[in-house]
Amino acid sequence: MGRSSTARERLLEAACELMLSRGYGSIGVAEICARADVRKGSFYHFFESKQALTIAVVDAHWQAQRAAWTAILNGPEPALDRLERLFREQAEGQRRAKLSGGAVHGCLLANLALELSQQDSRVQERLEEIFTEQIGLVQAALDDAAGEGAIPAPRPGTARSLVAQLEGLVLFAKxxxxxxxxxxxxxxxxxxxxTAASPALAV
Amino acid sequence: MGRSSTARERLLEAACELMLSRGYGSIGVAEICARADVRKGSFYHFFESKQALTIAVVDAHWQAQRAAWTAILNGPEPALDRLERLFREQAEGQRRAKLSGGAVHGCLLANLALELSQQDSRVQERLEEIFTEQIGLVQAALDDAAGEGAIPAPRPGTARSLVAQLEGLVLFAKxxxxxxxxxxxxxxxxxxxxTAASPALAV
Incomplete structure (x- = not known):
């Protein structure tokens, strides 16, 4: 039963793929197990509930995403260039998803935030923590960029508005x-x- | 059976409320009927499926929202002031929802877009049409504002970026x-x- 050692990872991966394309409510444990090729009895060995699995999926997804984000944001370039790379990479990620799987996959965290915020406080709390951390990473890059004189001192809501812009456009792309x-x-x-050059006012 | 004349409206309203708070997948026809106080047999008199109901909910929601948007956007003020009123009203709507029902209700159209785009092409197509129309309303106001010399000539993506910012911040508010x-x-x-006054660069 060599595969059993990877059963947990297969369940996480299957749930992540299903939730990216179809959200949470329409997906059952049986379908996740079938896709992961794991017996339903084994599911509850790894996760006490679909909620517990969802939090593990969210955590695994953010762990990978955070690693990718910090690899870019801790790079050697000026802070504004790092931020540009981060945002362009988000667009590239959706382009790659469409090329490889035929569909812009959107943002798992946003999907679950809209669907579950009012019905599952544990998932809601975890997602809120993650978005706070995500916005914090952007904020740190903005502070660096302002310190380097590349942008005006960011206002309190600027980092959030950047992530909001990303999530809003990802919604339309999806x-x-x-x-x-x-x-x-x-x-x-x-x-x-x-920092963008505004066109002259046509007065 | 005087109530039967309103059964369709009650079904739409119940489905809208449930989908605003919990999305699509976790809600069944039986629950919608129970909340609407309509017998399940009657449901299929009005709607051939949950998909058909969802499209009717989306249409009714957009009809009401479009009326509110155009009432503001066709007002007598300068175009930029109308646009400001429109955006401030979106914030007010979420504030009122929290005051009256305890929860920021978010945006039904965005919830369904993220959950259903890849699993229901009829709902996806209808939502895409509606967002195109919504962005078009903003675009028309931008063209007016540019004609009045209040803003630079808008770039092709500007109207969409405004609606994206709205949807992104609504996600975080929810x-x-x-x-x-x-x-x-x-x-x-x-x-x-x-058009915002940028703070001076701290060079």
């Missing part, structure tokens, strides 16, 4: 299955940062 | 059940429009 909607993301981010 | 997150919305929108 809805239209069109990753090119995200091509505009960095330009919008520069406007939110007050 | 996740944290905190409508004050939207207090910042108009300020962010002005940055995206290139």
């Amino acid at each position: 809805l239209s299955n069109d990753p090119e909607i995200l091509d505009d993301l960095w330009e919008q981010a520069r406007l939110l940062l007050g | 996740l944290s059940n905190d409508p004050e997150i939207l207090d910042d919305l108009w300020e962010q929108a002005r940055l995206l429009l290139g």
Whole structure:
């Protein structure tokens, strides 16, 4: 039973894939087990409930995403360049998902936030912590960029507005299955940062 | 059976309330009927499926929202003031929802877009049409504002970026059940429009 050692990982992966494309409510433990090729009895050996699995999926997803984000944000370039790389990479990720699997997969954390915030306080709390951490990573890069004189001192809501812009455009990219909607993301981010060259007012 | 004449409306209202708070997948026809006080047999008199009901809910929701949006956007004020009123009203709507029902209710259309885009092409198509129309309403106001010399000529993605900012901040407001997150919305929108006064660069 060599496969049993990877059963937990297969369950996490199967649940993540299913939740990315179809959310939480329409997916049952049986379907997750079938996709993961794990017996239903084994499921409850690893997770006490679908809720517990969901939190583990969210944690695993954020662990991988945070590693990718910090690898970029801790790079040697000026802070504003690192931020640009981070935002362009989010667009690239959706483009790759469409190329490899045929569909813009969107953002698992946003999907679950909209669906579960009002019905599952444990998942809600975990997602809130993760988005706070995500916004904090952006905030730290903004503080660095301001320290380097590349952007004006960020206002309190700026980091959140950047992540909101990302999530909003990812929503439209997912809805239209069109990753090119995200091509505009960095330009919008520069406007939110007050660093884009505004066209002259046509007065 | 005087109530039967309102059964369809009660079903729409019950489904809308349930989908706002819990999405689509976890809600069944039986629960919708129970909340609407309509017998399950009657449900299929009005709607051939949960999908058909969902499209009717989406249509009814957008019809009401579009009426509210156009009432503001067709007002007598300068176009930029109308746009500001529209965005401030979105924040107010979430604040009222929390005051009256205890919870920021978020955006039904965004909830369903993230959950259903990859599993229900009829709902996906309808939502895509509605968001295109919504972005078009904002675009028309931007064109008016540019014609009045109040903002620079909008770039192609500007209207979509404004609605994306709205949806992104609504997501965070819903996740944290905190409508004050939207207090910042108009300020962010002005940055995206290139009309906000940027603080001086701290060079």
